Amino acid sequence: MEVIRIKYDKDDIIRKSEEVEVCFKCSACSLFCPVTLNVSKYDIENAFIAQLFNAEESIALKDVWMCCVCEKCLMICPQNADPSEVFNNLKQLSYSKGLAPASVYGLAKQVLKTGIAYDIGAKLNADRKKQNLRELTPNENVIKELNIIAEKTDLKTEAD
Amino acid sequence: MGKYLFFKGCTIPAKLPNVERLALEVLPEIGIELIEEEAFSCCPDPVQLQGANHRFWLATAARNLAIAEEKGLNIMTLCNGCLNTLAIANHRLKENEELRDAINKILSDIGKEFKGTIEVKHLLQILKEDIKLDSLKNKIRKPLTGLKIAGHPGCHLLMPDEILNFDDPTDPVIYDEFIEALGATAVDYLSKIDCCGVSLALVGNKEGNNKAIHTKIADVKSAGAQILSTGCPFCFTQFDMGQITASREYADLKENRIPILYSVELIALAMGRSLDDIGYKTHKIKPALSI
Numbered sequence: 001m002e003v004i005r006i007k008y009d010k011d012d013i014i015r016k017s018e019e020v021e022v023c024f025k026c027s028a029c030s031l032f033c034p035v036t037l038n039v040s041k042y043d044i045e046n047a048f049i050a051q052l053f054n055a056e057e058s059i060a061l062k063d064v065w066m067c068c069v070c071e072k073c074l075m076i077c078p079q080n081a082d083p084s085e086v087f088n089n090l091k092q093l094s095y096s097k098g099l100a101p102a103s104v105y106g107l108a109k110q111v112l113k114t115g116i117a118y119d120i121g122a123k124l125n126a127d128r129k130k131q132n133l134r135e136l137t138p139n140e141n142v143i144k145e146l147n148i149i150a151e152k153t154d155l156k157t158e159a160d
Numbered sequence: 161m162g163k164y165l166f167f168k169g170c171t172i173p174a175k176l177p178n179v180e181r182l183a184l185e186v187l188p189e190i191g192i193e194l195i196e197e198e199a200f201s202c203c204p205d206p207v208q209l210q211g212a213n214h215r216f217w218l219a220t221a222a223r224n225l226a227i228a229e230e231k232g233l234n235i236m237t238l239c240n241g242c243l244n245t246l247a248i249a250n251h252r253l254k255e256n257e258e259l260r261d262a263i264n265k266i267l268s269d270i271g272k273e274f275k276g277t278i279e280v281k282h283l284l285q286i287l288k289e290d291i292k293l294d295s296l297k298n299k300i301r302k303p304l305t306g307l308k309i310a311g312h313p314g315c316h317l318l319m320p321d322e323i324l325n326f327d328d329p330t331d332p333v334i335y336d337e338f339i340e341a342l343g344a345t346a347v348d349y350l351s352k353i354d355c356c357g358v359s360l361a362l363v364g365n366k367e368g369n370n371k372a373i374h375t376k377i378a379d380v381k382s383a384g385a386q387i388l389s390t391g392c393p394f395c396f397t398q399f400d401m402g403q404i405t406a407s408r409e410y411a412d413l414k415e416n417r418i419p420i421l422y423s424v425e426l427i428a429l430a431m432g433r434s435l436d437d438i439g440y441k442t443h444k445i446k447p448a449l450s451i
């Protein structure tokens with residue numbers, strides 16, 4: 001049996017997600033993980049969840065964003081190791097180091113700009129009008145409050 | 161009639177406005193009164209923004225929950241992502257006093273406070289727990305008799321089950337019971353609990369994304385379903401638009417495409433609306449259906 005090796009920030013990851021220490025790499029999670037099932041660089045023998053901890057930091061902190069937090073790994077894990085919680089923590093590490101996909105920083109920026117995850121353009125409102133729905137307009141008070149929360153929680157909106 | 165604050169989220173108002181219109185128009189006919197609210201923001205999403213900054217994600221969710229608390233109404237959502245974020249945040253903040261105090265310290269700067277006085281429910285959960293599916297059966301005007309429909313509950317409707325706690329994540333039944341309550345035939349298929357693949361699309365992994373879509377659609381077809389139905393806007397777009405993009409890699413997706421119908425669209429059809437009424441022509445996949 002092979003134990004999980006973590007090549008980067010090991011102490012930090014384990015402190016935040018102690019559950020990972022009990023993983024004995026049985027690969028039960030890989031039978032259900034949508035990343036292992038669908039992405040060709042991962043397979044049952046090289047499962048996404050186990051491989052992510054063995055990968056070099058630059059790869060691990062990029063690929064971790066493939067995780068959709070479906071928690072099927074948690075559903076099946078005989079050890080209750082909760083890999084999805086570890087991945088949430090790895091995503092935070094990735095985001096703070098500027099290694100997340102550009103779209104994630106873009107999403108944060110967008111939410112602070114319009115209050116929702118999308119830009120509010122003419123096409124969007126034309127489609128709403130066809131459904132007899134009122135136009136969407138950015139709600140200034142919502143935006144102001146979200147920006148205060150972002151400041152208080154140190155939300156980055158740029159990779160650097 | 162049950163009254164709920166309608167948490168529309170971002171994707172339904174921005175990308176699927178027919179679903180928003182149908183919810184406001186049809187759900188009152190089955191006993192769900194919806195109150196609109198202008199002060200809600202993005203939930204925010206459990207995949208990317210939860211990962212980006214956990215405190216921002218939690219505090220923003222708590223702000224949305226605090227708005228519903230001020231109105232004294234439970235939240236109804238039509239989106240699995242919004243359900244997941246708001247239900248998890250609601251649970252954690254109710255259970256953990258230390259966390260609640262820390263988040264309320266942030267919210268105090270915008271004059272809000274999370275108290276823990278409301279519940280968050282997805283439409284399907286309301287149909288099961290509040291309306292009751294037997295009662296829904298009695299309310300429908302035009303049963304969808306003869307239609308073979310496969311249900312896709314979607315990941316974030318099922319897990320974490322200790323918080324959402326209304327269906328079995330390993331063998332979900334609610335979506336099939338919902339389909340049957342509308343008079344249609346629920347079709348079981350192999351990859352029912354599999355992910356739609358949206359997080360692979362979000363990171364630009366086309367190969368993995370196409371495979372997730374292909375597996376699901378091929379299974380639904382081989383099980384003999386005419387329609388795939390879901391109650392999540394991300395899953396909907398994945399399978400509707402996704403059948404076209406994935407067909408560049410999987411030739412069998414070029415023909416006999418499976419139409420995707422949103423949960424609320426199915427309810428509207430069962431309440432006597434036509435395909436034109438529900439906005440079927442706004443779909444990407446829209447073969448002729450005799451309904």
